[in-house]
Amino acid sequence: MSEFLSTYLVNPIVNGRIPHLPLIKQILIFLSIIPMAGIFIFPESFRSLGEISWQILLFILFIRPLSEIFTDLKIFRGLMPLRKELGILCGSFAVAHSIGYFLNGNITLPSGFLDSEIWNISDYYFWGMIGFIIALILTLTSNIFSIKILKRYWKKLHRLTYIFFFVIIIHIVLIRAFNEGTFMAFEVWNSVLPALALIVLWGVSFAKIKIPILTLFINKKP
Amino acid sequence: MNTFLLVTGGVLIFAIGSYFFSPIREKKVLTHIGILFSTLCLGTLLIFSHMIGNRVLANYEFDGKIEKYIAEDFVAEKFGVISLYSWYEFRNLQPAITIKVQENYKKREITVNAFTGKIIKSSLAVLPEEKNITFTAWNKERAQTEKIAEKETTSIVIEQQREEERQPLEFEQIEFEQNQEETKESAEEEEKQKRIADQAEAEALEKIKNMEKKIAADAARKQKKEESEREEKKRLGLLTAENVKNQRIAAREQKKQAEQEAARLAELQAEQEQKRLAQIAADQEKERQKAAEKAAQEQQAKAEAKAKKQAELLAQQKKAQQAAAKRAAQIRSRAS
Numbered sequence: 246m247s248e249f250l251s252t253y254l255v256n257p258i259v260n261g262r263i264p265h266l267p268l269i270k271q272i273l274i275f276l277s278i279i280p281m282a283g284i285f286i287f288p289e290s291f292r293s294l295g296e297i298s299w300q301i302l303l304f305i306l307f308i309r310p311l312s313e314i315f316t317d318l319k320i321f322r323g324l325m326p327l328r329k330e331l332g333i334l335c336g337s338f339a340v341a342h343s344i345g346y347f348l349n350g351n352i353t354l355p356s357g358f359l360d361s362e363i364w365n366i367s368d369y370y371f372w373g374m375i376g377f378i379i380a381l382i383l384t385l386t387s388n389i390f391s392i393k394i395l396k397r398y399w400k401k402l403h404r405l406t407y408i409f410f411f412v413i414i415i416h417i418v419l420i421r422a423f424n425e426g427t428f429m430a431f432e433v434w435n436s437v438l439p440a441l442a443l444i445v446l447w448g449v450s451f452a453k454i455k456i457p458i459l460t461l462f463i464n465k466k467p
Numbered sequence: 468m469n470t471f472l473l474v475t476g477g478v479l480i481f482a483i484g485s486y487f488f489s490p491i492r493e494k495k496v497l498t499h500i501g502i503l504f505s506t507l508c509l510g511t512l513l514i515f516s517h518m519i520g521n522r523v524l525a526n527y528e529f530d531g532k533i534e535k536y537i538a539e540d541f542v543a544e545k546f547g548v549i550s551l552y553s554w555y556e557f558r559n560l561q562p563a564i565t566i567k568v569q570e571n572y573k574k575r576e577i578t579v580n581a582f583t584g585k586i587i588k589s590s591l592a593v594l595p596e597e598k599n600i601t602f603t604a605w606n607k608e609r610a611q612t613e614k615i616a617e618k619e620t621t622s623i624v625i626e627q628q629r630e631e632e633r634q635p636l637e638f639e640q641i642e643f644e645q646n647q648e649e650t651k652e653s654a655e656e657e658e659k660q661k662r663i664a665d666q667a668e669a670e671a672l673e674k675i676k677n678m679e680k681k682i683a684a685d686a687a688r689k690q691k692k693e694e695s696e697r698e699e700k701k702r703l704g705l706l707t708a709e710n711v712k713n714q715r716i717a718a719r720e721q722k723k724q725a726e727q728e729a730a731r732l733a734e735l736q737a738e739q740e741q742k743r744l745a746q747i748a749a750d751q752e753k754e755r756q757k758a759a760e761k762a763a764q765e766q767q768a769k770a771e772a773k774a775k776k777q778a779e780l781l782a783q784q785k786k787a788q789q790a791a792a793k794r795a796a797q798i799r800s801r802a803s
Contacts, residue, residue: 268502275506279514287518297514423574424590 259459261319266326273330280341284348291345298338298380299413303439305331306410310446317459329387332406336384343377369419372412379409414440536715537606538564538581545584545600546577563587630678641671 256262312321363370392399414437421433542564565578578588584602
């Protein structure tokens with residue numbers, strides 16, 4: 246029992262040794278097949294796919310600042326190698342979300358791009374389309390082949406993730422405002438509270454503030 | 468569905484078991500296949516569980532109760548002007564139809580229970596009159612209006628046909644009367660005849676005029692009725708919904724016709740195919756019979772030839788026996 250606890254609880258949290266890491270990576274890659282295939286069978290599920298994509302994106306973006314702030318909790322550092330696979334999964338969900346929207350509204354891709362009403366900056370559809378394009382680019386370049394071709398530009402290109410994050414915030418706020426009929430409702434902003442928390446964390450990380458949480462609360466160095 | 472779940476469960480147990488508890492773990496390819504299968508099955512069940520549940524319910528519980536296009540007509544007529552997009556799903560075990568409409572330049576998204584017409588969700592405030600909308604009442608009304616419209620159209624068509632038939636008959640009758648009068652009355656009564664003819668002509672003209680007036684009045688009344696109806700609908704904001712509905716009905720009819728045509732063609736093809744197959748079978752049967760007959764004939768000929776040969780042999784043996792008997796008798800007589 247103690248061995249099990251140390252392998253699956255203490256070691257990952259304190260020492261950052263995630264068990265079965267290659268297996269988890271493999272599962273994440275296989276999981277990214279599901280939304281892309283499933284959206285053609287269940288196109289009405291595009292909303293839930295969008296929500297899952299947003300949550301995965303938040304998880305990815307939370308890892309780095311948390312690892313820099315909570316230095317003695319090595320779990321965040323241990324999760325860093327999973328970001329690539331999680332990124333692919335997030336992109337796959339986001340692309341499936343867009344495809345589902347098109348399928349549901351009987352919109353063809355060319356008409357979706359060419360409709361002048363759609364390219365209205367105050368409409369959530371516009372921001373969704375921008376997000377869709379970015380997600381497509383990021384997902385298609387999330388492989389070793391692209392890294393070899395793009396070399397140092399690959400990292401610059403993948404900084405688009407942060408733009409993607411802000412685009413999606415605007416997209417979500419506009420949808421909520423549209424549903425509620427006003428920008429002033431709490432329901433409009435509660436969905437982006439984690440995003441605000443993330444921005445705060447970025448600020449803390451940028452200021453190089455470190456919180457040794459284990460030392461502070463357990464009063465014991467690992 | 469149960470079999471589908473059983474198969475999925477079996478595959479999952481095999482895949483997980485093969486990975487964690489068996490020596491197959493050493494073999495890399497099987498491990499990969501196991502992980503792939505288990506991830507795909509479990510992931511699909513987890514991600515699309517709600518949708519799978521909906522589909523199962525749609526197949527087993529609500530199938531055939533209400534069609535999507537009727538629900539769409541209902542929602543479009545009662546709530547919206549232009550349906551930008553709509554979808555049909557089950558929300559909390561309710562068959563829900565969600566549409567996006569535009570009202571007074573404001574976009575609105577409404578989700579309505581397709582059975583009851585009750586609003587499940589609305590992006591704008593729900594109006595008091597919208598709360599009392601029910602599907603059953605609307606559906607009854609729709610069925611009635613459709614029936615009445617059908618009756619009206621058939622009666623109008625019949626009336627038009629009758630009028631078309633009647634008009635030439637009347638003219639023929641007038642002509643016939645005129646001719647009769649002309650033959651009957653003498654040349655001296657020409658003036659009288661003329662007067663009568665004029666009168667008849669005037670009467671006929673009056674009749675035609677009356678008929679024309681009646682038709683014009685009918686048309687005007689109909690137009691007025693239609694206009695008032697249109698205005699009423701416009702007032703209620705249902706005109707485009709009506710157009711959408713009409714378009715849908717037309718499309719449905721076209722689809723129906725196409726399907727009927729396709730079914731007819733398929734039937735014809737099947738019939739032809741059946742005929743062809745029957746012909747082939749009959750030909751084969753004939754050939755078989757012919758071959759059997761030929762074989763029987765050959766066999767008979769062979770049997771006859773054999774019998775002939777045997778008879779010949781017997782005759783030869785008999786001859787030889789007779790010759791031997793003769794010889795023996797000669798020998799015996801010589802000895803005596």
